Amino acid sequence: MHAIRVRHAYDGESFMAAGATVLIEGGLIIGVESYEFPIPGFCEVTHHEGTLLPGLIDAHTHLVTDSGVSALGRVAGFSDEEIEQVISTALHDQLMAGVTTVRDLGDRRFCVLERRDRQLSAPVIEPQIVASGPPLTSTNGHCHFLGGEVSGTEEIIRAVAERAExxxxxxxxxxxxxxxxxxxxxxxxxxxxxxxxxxxDSAHAAGVPVTAHAHGTPAVEQALSAGVDGIEHCSCVTARGFGQVSEETLAALARSRIAVCPTLGLDTHLMKNSPPEVRAMLARIGMTAEEILQVRSDFVGRLYRSGVRLVSGADSGIGPAKRHGVLPYAVCELVTAGLSVAEALATATSGAADACGVGAGKGRLAAGCDADLLVVAGDLETDVTALHRLRYVLLRGLPVSI
Ligand SMILES: [Zn+2]
Incomplete structure (x- = not known):
């Protein structure tokens, strides 16, 4: 057994005024006590400056993308060996940013799902994977090259059954x-x-939740009425711009408890040269990148004030400004949009864990949870940007060199 003592702590839902002493054994948290808790003599103790919090969860990543320009478009061209290397590098980069669990929402022909299976049979020092396999898409539809095209009832039923199996x-x-x-x-x-x-319906009948990639307002409304469990992006874009959605729809979205992942998180240092497809989109809408970011932030603030359940996922890996490990930016952007620091952090810890189906073992400083812990420099409660100053990472009880 060993213990970690830190003056400032966040438990996945709120800040702990009395700091924390976390007791760890066999990769699990076995107790969460106050900073002053008298530790038994046989127990080794480490003191840290800064703020202790649960490891972060990126609820929307693509481990098969390499964070380069037009990364999604290049996935089809990788050999099997190359794609394994891309996945390994992605997991490493995520871990270096304090991400200890990832939900992969689009691999190529089940390669990430297979990687998850290998993790389960032989635990390794890398973030735990939750995975979807290749996304279902229409013929020649969005990300068709990942291998998930379906057309018509029979193919839909077969594709859902394959994923469930x-x-x-x-x-x-x-x-x-x-x-x-x-x-x-x-x-x-x-x-x-x-x-x-x-x-x-067929996914739910097989006991598998569904999350829908939806930018346009018609797709968001369709996903809401179909009863999905999650909506990715949720930009509510129409020809009139972003956030074009009625108050009634937002109220229904809030009532549904659908987990909405607005895929914020942009490394602004790296967004100078946007790829051609993004420039084309900007030209079509007639806005600059800065204007779009402001409008997106305003809209996420509106989602929050409407009571919509928000989770953080960065759509990481798809470009230089959306590299693996960009998730802390998403949390900071949520604070700018109006969430408290505690609420914004919850979207990337307890809230993300619940949405990813791993709430019993991830995302919280609580007895019985995996000892996935971070320490960041400074007081996170008063300065959310401390999330960028990672000092210590523990992955299932094992220290990671960062
Ligand atoms: Zn995505």
Missing amino acids: RGADIIKVMASGGVNTPGTDAMLTQFTADELQLIV
């Missing part, structure tokens, strides 16, 4: 087109309402 943690469906796939339209739906309903 392989033990997919979640099914991802591209309800709208995407910015990064030329020839698709982010503002339009890719499936009929009946087809999306079939995807949701």
Whole structure:
């Protein structure tokens, strides 16, 4: 048994005024006590300056992308050996940013899901993977090159069954087109309402949750009425711009408790040269990148004030400014959008854990949870940017050199 003592601590939901002493054994947290807690003599103690918190969870990543320019478009060209290396590098980069669990929402032909299976049979020092396999998409639809194209009832039923059989943690469906796939339209739906309903119903019948990629307002509304469990991006974009959605729809979204991942998180140092497909999107909307970021932030603030359940995932890996490990920026951006630091952190810890189906063992400083812990320099409660100053990482009880 060993113990970690820190003056400032965040437990996954709120800050702990009395600091914390966390007792760890066999990779698990076995007790969470106050800073002053008298520790038994046989127990080794480490003191840290700064703030202790649970390891972060990136609820939307693509481990098959290498954080380079137009990374999604290059995935199809990787050999099997190359893609394994890309996944390893991605997991390493995530861990160096304090991300100890990732939810992969789109691999190539189940390679990340297979990596998850290998993790389960032989534990390794890398973030735990929750995975969807290749996203369901329409013929030539968004990210079709990942191998998840379906057309018509039979193919939909077969694809959902295959994912359930392989033990997919979640099914991802591209309800709208995407910015990064030329020839698709982010503002339009890719499936009929009946087809999306079939995807949701057959997944739920097999006990698998569904999350829908939805940029355009029609796709968000379709996903909401189909009863999905999560909505990714939720930009509510129409030809009139971002956030074009009625108060009634937002109220219904809040009531549904659907986990909405606005995929914030942009390393602004690296966003100078946006790729051609993003520039084309900007030209079409007639806005600069800065204007879009402001409008997105305002809209996420509106989602929050409407009571929508928010989780953090960065869509990490798809470009230089969306590199693996960009998640702390997403949390900081949520604070700018109006969330308290404690609420913003919850979207990347306890809230993300619940949305990813790992709430019993991840995302909280609580007895019985995995000892995935971080210490950042400074008082996180008064300065959320401390999240960028990682000093210590423990992964299932093992220290990681950072
Ligand atoms: Zn994505």
